[in-house]
Amino acid sequence: RAAARSLLVDIHTHTYLPRYAALLRARSTAPRILSRPKQGSKDVLEERLVILDNEPSGGRPVGPQYWDREQKLAFMDKHGIDVSVVSTANPWLDFLPPDTASTLARELNDDLESYCATSPTFTATAATSHQMKRLYALGLLPLVPSVPIASVLSAIDQIATLPHLRGVIVGTRGLGKGLDDAALEPVWQKLAANSLVVFIHPHYGVGGADAWGERDNGHVLPLALGFPFETTTAITRLILAGVLDRHPSLKLLLAHSGGTLPQLSSRLASCITHDPAVAARLQHDARWYLGRLWFDAVCYGPEELEFVASAIGRASRYAESDKIKPGDQTLVAAERKDGSKRLLWGTDHPFFPPIGEGAQDEKWMSVMENLEAVDAVGPWGAEEKDGVRGGNAIELFGLDK
Numbered sequence: 001r002a003a004a005r006s007l008l009v010d011i012h013t014h015t016y017l018p019r020y021a022a023l024l025r026a027r028s029t030a031p032r033i034l035s036r037p038k039q040g041s042k043d044v045l046e047e048r049l050v051i052l053d054n055e056p057s058g059g060r061p062v063g064p065q066y067w068d069r070e071q072k073l074a075f076m077d078k079h080g081i082d083v084s085v086v087s088t089a090n091p092w093l094d095f096l097p098p099d100t101a102s103t104l105a106r107e108l109n110d111d112l113e114s115y116c117a118t119s120p121t122f123t124a125t126a127a128t129s130h131q132m133k134r135l136y137a138l139g140l141l142p143l144v145p146s147v148p149i150a151s152v153l154s155a156i157d158q159i160a161t162l163p164h165l166r167g168v169i170v171g172t173r174g175l176g177k178g179l180d181d182a183a184l185e186p187v188w189q190k191l192a193a194n195s196l197v198v199f200i201h202p203h204y205g206v207g208g209a210d211a212w213g214e215r216d217n218g219h220v221l222p223l224a225l226g227f228p229f230e231t232t233t234a235i236t237r238l239i240l241a242g243v244l245d246r247h248p249s250l251k252l253l254l255a256h257s258g259g260t261l262p263q264l265s266s267r268l269a270s271c272i273t274h275d276p277a278v279a280a281r282l283q284h285d286a287r288w289y290l291g292r293l294w295f296d297a298v299c300y301g302p303e304e305l306e307f308v309a310s311a312i313g314r315a316s317r318y319a320e321s322d323k324i325k326p327g328d329q330t331l332v333a334a335e336r337k338d339g340s341k342r343l344l345w346g347t348d349h350p351f352f353p354p355i356g357e358g359a360q361d362e363k364w365m366s367v368m369e370n371l372e373a374v375d376a377v378g379p380w381g382a383e384e385k386d387g388v389r390g391g392n393a394i395e396l397f398g399l400d401k
């Protein structure tokens with residue numbers, strides 16, 4: 001497999017490794033995997049994944065695509081994906097007591113390393129003959145209430161020594177008090193010092209799902225609204241706590257294109273300005289921080305991608321001075337291109353599979369929509385599109401090293 005063309009890299013793709021799936025099967029409360037007779041046939045059992053509280057319809061069907069590495073590779077082949085940066089799916093270790101979480105983090109990080117290390121190798125570019133693996137991964141930290149911070153730091157040390165782990169995936173609760181908890185300072189410091197990417201991903205959902213109505217809408221409200229609102233709240237708290245001022249080299253990657261942060265960043269800036277106590281804590285205009293973050297390109301539409309890239313690109317206007325006023329149109333074209341450098345393509349596999357009998361053999365609509373969206377962003381040329389499809393991920397995760 002020699003790639004003369006630019007690579008397609010999936011940075012938002014999950015797994016429940018066999019060790020983790022076994023843990024979920026052994027549980028009797030969510031999160032869990034339960035076994036029940038398949039609808040319409042009493043003798044055939046099916047497994048279902050219940051990870052959200054009050055999950056509708058007894059959870060969702062779950063199968064080997066969640067834990068079998070060969071199925072991950074087959075999915076990648078089907079969609080022309082060269083490399084995946086795999087992460088454990090939610091809710092990670094959030095529900096475990098500190099000792100168990102610490103032990104399991106170490107075991108799962110080792111499992112992930114061998115998952116990647118034994119994956120196929122290919123020559124990434126004919127020019128450099130650099131050898132790349134098809135699988136890299138993001139490790140787990142035992143981020144649970146009452147865990148000794150030394151256990152979290154030791155997991156970071158472990159991850160930093162595992163060659164195919166290039167970062168961590170974290171939820172939004174931190175040690176139970178959010179990502180603006182001062183107790184996390186040494187964690188951010190160590191992650192930054194080791195150049196590990198921190199993928200911030202939702203699980204619980206904030207608002208959206210249960211407000212102002214009783215009608216059952218299945219998974220739609222928690223996933224479409226609750227997840228992005230959760231990410232938005234978590235990253236906003238982190239920014240307001242000055243984490244990015246103290247740790248400017250911290251590499252934070254936000255799920256689902258940053259939730260609603262790009263859309264709300266000017267409103268956030270205005271609210272901060274009108275609250276001097278909060279404003280005094282920050283070194284920059286809120287919009288500046290967008291340019292310090294990375295965003296996945298999992299938003300299913302070209303207009304949204306173009307908008308997010310513009311908002312990221314605009315961040316440079318808010319650097320140290322107000323030399324360039326908001327609304328100045330002269331930079332807009334360049335901004336749209338610059339912002340694209342912080343967008344990275346992803347699939348969300350194995351979530352959002354095709355629906356309906358026989359659809360399993362087709363390419364996944366959720367994947368193709370995200371791929372076609374990149375292609376359809378008007379202001380982007382080949383360089384920007386190649387970057388979002390893979391070049392930006394290669395650079396951020398150092399996949400060519």
Ligand code: 5CU
Pocket residue numbers: 014051089090223227348351
């Ligand atoms: O949209 C997503 O990322 C997900 C996810 O990660 N986990 C999940 O349960 N549903 C959707």
